[in-house]
Amino acid sequence: MRTTISVAKLRSQFVRDVEEISGEDLLACNQCGKCSAGCPVAAAMDMLPSQVIRMAQLGMTEVLQSRTIWICASCLTCVARCPKGVDLPRLMEALREISLRSGASEIDLDRLPPDLVRELPQLAIVGGFRKYIK
Amino acid sequence: MSRIGVFICHCGINIAATVDVERVAEEAGRMPGVAFATHYKYMCSDPGQSLIRQAIAEHGLDGVVVVACSPAMHERTFRQAVAAAGLNPYRCEMANIREQCSWVHQHEREEATAKAVDIVRTMVEKVKRDEELVPLRLPIVRRAMVVGGGIAGMEAALNIADAGYPVVLVEREDRLGGKMARLSSTYLNFEAAPGLLEEKIRQVLEHSNIQVLFNARVTKLEGYVGNFAVTVEMSEGPRTEEVGAVVVATGWDPYPLERLPEYGGGQIPDVVDGLTFEEMLRTGLQRPSDGRVPQEVVFVQCAGSRDPEHGVSYCSKVCCMYVAKQAMMYKERVPGGQAYVFYIDIRSGGKGYDEFVQRAMEEYDVLYLRGKVSKIFRRGDRVVVWGSDTLVGRPLELEADLVVLATAMLPSREALALAQTLHIQADQYGFYSEAHPKLRPVESLTAGVFLAGVGQGPKDIPETVAQAAAAAAKVIQLFAQDAMVQEPTVAYVIEDLCSACGACVAVCPYGAREIHPVRPIATVNPALCQTCGACVVACPNKASRIHNWEPVQVLAMADVVI
Ligand SMILES: Cc1cc2nc3c(=O)[nH]c(=O)nc-3n(C[C@H](O)[C@H](O)[C@H](O)COP(=O)(O)OP(=O)(O)OC[C@H]3O[C@@H](n4cnc5c(N)ncnc54)[C@H](O)[C@@H]3O)c2cc1C
Ligand code: SF4
Ligand code: SF4
Ligand code: SF4
Ligand code: SF4
Numbered sequence: 001m002r003t004t005i006s007v008a009k010l011r012s013q014f015v016r017d018v019e020e021i022s023g024e025d026l027l028a029c030n031q032c033g034k035c036s037a038g039c040p041v042a043a044a045m046d047m048l049p050s051q052v053i054r055m056a057q058l059g060m061t062e063v064l065q066s067r068t069i070w071i072c073a074s075c076l077t078c079v080a081r082c083p084k085g086v087d088l089p090r091l092m093e094a095l096r097e098i099s100l101r102s103g104a105s106e107i108d109l110d111r112l113p114p115d116l117v118r119e120l121p122q123l124a125i126v127g128g129f130r131k132y133i134k
Numbered sequence: 135m136s137r138i139g140v141f142i143c144h145c146g147i148n149i150a151a152t153v154d155v156e157r158v159a160e161e162a163g164r165m166p167g168v169a170f171a172t173h174y175k176y177m178c179s180d181p182g183q184s185l186i187r188q189a190i191a192e193h194g195l196d197g198v199v200v201v202a203c204s205p206a207m208h209e210r211t212f213r214q215a216v217a218a219a220g221l222n223p224y225r226c227e228m229a230n231i232r233e234q235c236s237w238v239h240q241h242e243r244e245e246a247t248a249k250a251v252d253i254v255r256t257m258v259e260k261v262k263r264d265e266e267l268v269p270l271r272l273p274i275v276r277r278a279m280v281v282g283g284g285i286a287g288m289e290a291a292l293n294i295a296d297a298g299y300p301v302v303l304v305e306r307e308d309r310l311g312g313k314m315a316r317l318s319s320t321y322l323n324f325e326a327a328p329g330l331l332e333e334k335i336r337q338v339l340e341h342s343n344i345q346v347l348f349n350a351r352v353t354k355l356e357g358y359v360g361n362f363a364v365t366v367e368m369s370e371g372p373r374t375e376e377v378g379a380v381v382v383a384t385g386w387d388p389y390p391l392e393r394l395p396e397y398g399g400g401q402i403p404d405v406v407d408g409l410t411f412e413e414m415l416r417t418g419l420q421r422p423s424d425g426r427v428p429q430e431v432v433f434v435q436c437a438g439s440r441d442p443e444h445g446v447s448y449c450s451k452v453c454c455m456y457v458a459k460q461a462m463m464y465k466e467r468v469p470g471g472q473a474y475v476f477y478i479d480i481r482s483g484g485k486g487y488d489e490f491v492q493r494a495m496e497e498y499d500v501l502y503l504r505g506k507v508s509k510i511f512r513r514g515d516r517v518v519v520w521g522s523d524t525l526v527g528r529p530l531e532l533e534a535d536l537v538v539l540a541t542a543m544l545p546s547r548e549a550l551a552l553a554q555t556l557h558i559q560a561d562q563y564g565f566y567s568e569a570h571p572k573l574r575p576v577e578s579l580t581a582g583v584f585l586a587g588v589g590q591g592p593k594d595i596p597e598t599v600a601q602a603a604a605a606a607a608k609v610i611q612l613f614a615q616d617a618m619v620q621e622p623t624v625a626y627v628i629e630d631l632c633s634a635c636g637a638c639v640a641v642c643p644y645g646a647r648e649i650h651p652v653r654p655i656a657t658v659n660p661a662l663c664q665t666c667g668a669c670v671v672a673c674p675n676k677a678s679r680i681h682n683w684e685p686v687q688v689l690a691m692a693d694v695v696i
Contacts, residue, residue: 002520002531007430007472010501029493030502032527054525057501 002096009059014098021094022087024058029086035078045071049078049088056091069095070106070132096131106132136262139195140188142256143177144203145232150175152236154247155579158201161251165258171377178208178278184210185221196227197261199372201254222266224622224682229257244676249648256438256691263687270624271617272661273376274360278609279304281352281552284312284657285331285595286587286602287383288338293606294381299613302375303338303346306367306548308587310335310346312385318415318466320595321459331390351548353378356555358661359582360618379609382556382566383602384549386588389438389541393445394589397437397539397683399512402426404517405510405537407437410458414464421536424515428471428535430462432519433457434507435477438542446542451592454481455542460492460538473500474532476507484596503530510537558583566590576605584608623681624663638669638678 009015019026028103036048045068047055056065062071074089082088100106107128117125140162144150155173162171170193174182177200189195197220200212205228213223231250239246276299280291283305291301302554304537309315311334317327338344347366354365360378377492386410391399396403403422406414413649414420421428435453438445454477461473475494481501482488494500505522519532545564546552553560559567567587576584586602587593625646634654639647646662647669649655658669658680669678676685 003526003528005474005501005503005524005530005532009473010499025496027501030492030495051526054523058523058526060526061489 001075003058003060005058012059014061015056015059018094018100020093021097022086022090024091024094026053026091028059028084029053029082030081030084034081034083035086035088038077039072040075040077041073049092052095053086053091053096056095064095064099064102066108068092069099100132100134105134109133136171137193137195138165138167138197138198138199138261138284139179139186139189139193140165140168140199140256140258141169141182141189142231142254143175143182143200144173144175145236146175147202149202149232149236149322152240152243152246153250154229157247158231158254159248162199162201162254162258165255165313167262168258169195177202178211183211183215189543190216190221197221197223197264199227199229199254199257199261201229201231201250201257204228204230204234210460210463212643214468215696224267225261225264226263227257227261229253243549244361244482255694259690259694260682263684263690265539267622269498270660272620272623274358274615274618275362275376276375276613276683277302278377278381278613279352279375279377280364280381280383282312282383282385282546282589283338284383284385284587284598285314285334286385286589286598287312287381287548288334289602290381290383290584290586290608290609291344291602291608292334292337292341292490294518294609295341295605297610297611298612299343300337302343302377303344304350304352305346306351308336308348311386313409314595316409316412318412318463319459324459324463332334332380336430346583347675352552352555354377358449358659360612374394379612380556381584381586381602381605381609382552382558382580383586383590384546384589384606386543386545386592387547389445389544391539391541394437394539397434397507397537398512398517398630399539402510402512402517402537403538404535406527407539407541408453411538412456415467419464420466420499422596426507426535427468429468430472430532430534431474431536431538432459432517432532432534432591433473433475434510434541435475436506438576440478446516446544448542448563448592449481450540450543451481452543452594454491455487456482457538457540457593458482458491458500461500462494462498465500473503474521474534475500476505477502478504478506486595492602500622505530528568538643543588545589549589556580556583571579576601576608581610583620590687618661620661622660623683624665625667627656627657627658627677628677628679629653631675631676632656632673633675637672641668641670641672 033050036050039049047066047068052068069092072092078088142155159173170189173328176182179598198216205415209228209647213226216226231634267485278294278301280287280303291303304494304677311331314331317328350366350368353367356363362377364375365372417426437452464473482491503523505524511519516533517537521530549564566589568575569579584605586605587598632655644662644664646659648657651658
């Protein structure tokens, strides 16, 4: 299917929300790809970090279905390297937030294996609450 | 008996590592007519040259052979050196034992040395028979012609005229300014093009040294640098202008929209080219079909450019920049509107240029989409664009009110014919060829014909102005000489032997030969002769000769080695 591009999509509520929650100017990104080039977990992602911001620029809400926004470790490597000063993890956070507000939690606590829970550092569990739970 | 000096250069190790220079010197010293022979590390250095000058004085030398590199490299250096010691410079020759010996025989020291000795032998024989010659001095007509009255031609004309030389400016239209007269404003500062241009046009028309010929075309160029006769065709009939130099500044023509059928070019009224959009920006931004102000505008970059299969293979160089300019100007006029730009990549090299494009993206929210558009068609009163965004990897569809094709710049449609008329080269598209892509970018291969503006290749106004000023500087440099100095080693005719058969006239590739209008002989125009020797070979009567390449010399040179 052809993706349509239109003013309505470029200026949609979705784009406004992403910009407002993240505090980032989406069009500041000129798609150089450096974030994707250096991201330590890019290989595990279904979509490159630079493609996530690209889809947000184009108002493509399908980006919310991407695994990338959950896999991003907020390590800030891309922030340190971005030539245009874009804070990509803030954008990832905004997309997760929009996704969580409109849908379900990403992890179900009750279904975490007890062995894993016993082994996980507390910090990881608290962090996980913040990141993955509604 | 001649008193020849032979000076063998080591060229550091370039020659000495392969050729036994000491032995060459010894052998040379024994050659008949040689009064002195020596070798030295670098003959072209100051100590090397003064060694030659001293030897001329000490040994009373009457000829010199410098055994070193190619004459293309240092012939002039050494001829000047011997002239400083009072010898006629044409009694100095170079024997090339570097390019033609040491470099090509690096692992054959014995053979290379023997070959070097033979090369020296031949040049000694030549110098013995060299005439004392004097460089030719030809008069210069200090008046220039500029062909094309766009910004390039006007700039060149003004610079030459301001230096005090008269200029005749030939323009095919009935007005000056070229394509710039159709622009709205110019990047980077949005300065209005008509304002910038009006001032220039006024300066040209009011300049006491500039004569403008409107509705005029150049149809013939005869003569040579410093002395051209140019025929200009006008409605009143042809006229001949005597000039010393010509600047060609015939600019460009837009790519025909009809050659972009997949983009609806020439079929969909709301698909226009960049130049038309410039005019729309000046006159009120109404789209052609129904006069409405477009709310969504799509710009398609590289339309016809960078497309060797359907269009031209080159990049038109200015469109990335003017599209950003047009998109921003559009947003200024229609604040609620949206501009989209499809691009392959953005070429914004130049001071402040990339920042300018970034401004379009960040401050004017112009949406850049990476991918060349494949198809444009009508849907109702809108225009649908099929493109892609290779960054997310999706095919795209976009409905717009107006599409602007940033079409390729083609050389002026008359460029190829004019190139023939002016005896200059052009590439396959018709852009004039420069004499050297790096070191002689404003000269053509024909001495005295210079290039400026888009006629030589796509460029924007600042670059055009710079090139035009450079071409003007070349003209002024030429006019500043008191005479054209020309090498005297050109062809001449022994009148008693010539039967006026015309064989030489037919073979001369430079048009230097003519049959005398009255007397039964061929003549040589030394200003045009390039010493190629074609006439010498062609002449059945041995009447055609070249100074210092006489048959006796060539035969003597051959005799000593075979
Ligand atoms: C849409 C668009 C927007 C642009 N915007 C900008 C901008 O904002 N800033 C910028 O720097 N550049 C811009 N440019 C580039 C600019 O137009 C060129 O750099 C400039 O026109 C080059 O000038 P020129 O004198 O070489 O050629 P031209 O302007 O084409 O002038 C050539 C002249 O020679 C005449 N001529 C042609 N053949 C003959 C002949 N055989 N005999 C006699 N006369 C002849 C023509 O009639 C014409 O007057 C833009 C280009 C386009 C297409
Ligand atoms: S590094 Fe910055 S500018 Fe480059 S693609 Fe990533 S976010 Fe965009
Ligand atoms: S913050 Fe996220 S997107 Fe950026 S480098 Fe780290 S993991 Fe990758
Ligand atoms: S200047 Fe830009 S738009 Fe024009 S041909 Fe080159 S890359 Fe394409
Ligand atoms: S070819 Fe020889 S004989 Fe014939 S015109 Fe030329 S110089 Fe004279």
